[in-house]
Amino acid sequence: MINMIPKAQNKAEQVFHEIVKDHADRIYNLALMKCNQVTLAEDICQVTFIRVYKGLHNFRDESQLGTWIYRIALNVCHTMIKKESRISLNTVPLNDRADLEPIEEHGDVQEIFMRDVQKDEIRRAISALPPLQSDAITLYYLKEFQYSEVADIMNIPLNTVKSHIRRAKVNLRQLLKEVYDET
Amino acid sequence: MRPENSHKRDVIDTLLEKSWESPPTHLEKQLMAIPTEISLVPSHSLDRFSFILNAILILWGAGLVMFFWTPLAQMIASISQNMLGYSGISPQILSHPIVGVLTIICLLAGWVWMDIESHPRATQFRVTK
Numbered sequence: 001m002i003n004m005i006p007k008a009q010n011k012a013e014q015v016f017h018e019i020v021k022d023h024a025d026r027i028y029n030l031a032l033m034k035c036n037q038v039t040l041a042e043d044i045c046q047v048t049f050i051r052v053y054k055g056l057h058n059f060r061d062e063s064q065l066g067t068w069i070y071r072i073a074l075n076v077c078h079t080m081i082k083k084e085s086r087i088s089l090n091t092v093p094l095n096d097r098a099d100l101e102p103i104e105e106h107g108d109v110q111e112i113f114m115r116d117v118q119k120d121e122i123r124r125a126i127s128a129l130p131p132l133q134s135d136a137i138t139l140y141y142l143k144e145f146q147y148s149e150v151a152d153i154m155n156i157p158l159n160t161v162k163s164h165i166r167r168a169k170v171n172l173r174q175l176l177k178e179v180y181d182e183t
Numbered sequence: 184m185r186p187e188n189s190h191k192r193d194v195i196d197t198l199l200e201k202s203w204e205s206p207p208t209h210l211e212k213q214l215m216a217i218p219t220e221i222s223l224v225p226s227h228s229l230d231r232f233s234f235i236l237n238a239i240l241i242l243w244g245a246g247l248v249m250f251f252w253t254p255l256a257q258m259i260a261s262i263s264q265n266m267l268g269y270s271g272i273s274p275q276i277l278s279h280p281i282v283g284v285l286t287i288i289c290l291l292a293g294w295v296w297m298d299i300e301s302h303p304r305a306t307q308f309r310v311t312k
Contacts, residue, residue: 013218020214028206042210049214053221122202141199169195176198 016053019069024049026142027073033138034077035084036123044080048073070145070153074135125175133168136161 027048031041051072059068126134132154139150140161151161248255256272263271267279276282 016218017215020211020217024211024214025206028210029203032204033202038207042207042213045206045210046213046217049217050221053217118198119202119204122198126202137199141196169193172195172198176195 012053012056016049016056019052019056019065020049023066023069027069030070030073030138030142031077033123033126033141034134035081036120036127037084040080040084044073044076047080048076051076064152066145067149067152070139071155074139074153078131122176125172128175129168129171132156133164133171136164137168137172140165 024045028041028045031044031048032038035041035044048069052069055068055072059065126138129137135154136150139145139153140147145153147161147165148158150165151158154161156164259271260273263269263276267276267281269276269279
């Protein structure tokens with residue numbers, strides 16, 4: 001039976017591992033930005049990569065790989081967030097983050113806590129944006145994409161992407177005024 | 184890739200960068216394990232044994248439908264007669280607007296589903312699990 005497993009599968013596994021190494025962090029952060037829930041972000045990440053692995057065998061245009069992966073990630077985000085109905089601003093994500101390992105072991109506890117609160121505020125603000133604005137700003141923020149690539153992923157015109165990002169920033173300025181003042 | 188200096192950095196960029204979170208260490212291990220969790224085997228044409236079994240199954244199914252056709256047809260006819268005003272086995276049913284709308288919805292839904300994520304039209308591999 002083992003002999004029947006094609007070489008293509010081993011190759012697909014190698015490619016898949018490279019994709020995980022290259023994109024897992026960004027997909028996780030994309031999901032976290034969208035839902036502001038660590039466990040849900042992990043689930044979104046897993047479902048996204050399962051779909052990527054299943055679809056990898058039929059994927060031909062390698063130049064579009066990144067776009068394809070993030071399009072899947074966005075679709076999964078939308079579906080799972082809607083399903084879980086966890087996008088509410090009333091959620092308390094800090095309780096959900098007990099499994100996170102500390103980034104700096106020697107850091108000041110209060111400083112780390114404040115930074116976590118700030119991050120939480122930022123993500124809450126992003127998840128409070130209209131879906132298209134939040135998608136656009138999150139993808140753009142991930143620093144992997146140009147406006148045109150964001151447009152490709154979201155399947156909307158370039159100028160619309162620019163407009164969504166501009167509006168998202170204006171909204172974020174208002175929503176994050178307190179955090180902004182603290183920095 | 185977007186060049187770092189392609190846009191003016193402002194306070195929002197700085198704040199957004201601050202929100203970057205390192206994924207939990209167990210996540211990458213879980214993701215790496217996906218290929219072992221999902222086994223893919225190549226699709227192959229039906230062998231003779233499967234072909235015979237499938238043929239028997241189809242014949243048996245067809246026999247059942249033929250045997251029970253009269254009561255089944257009556258049931259379909261009476262249900263559609265009550266709901267749509269036409270007998271379900273009459274040719275007029277095809278011209279009923281509800282049937283037309285349902286067909287168009289099914290076609291559109293199928294087309295959208297195929298389009299989402301560039302879903303492949305022909306699969307080379309069959310997912311067994």
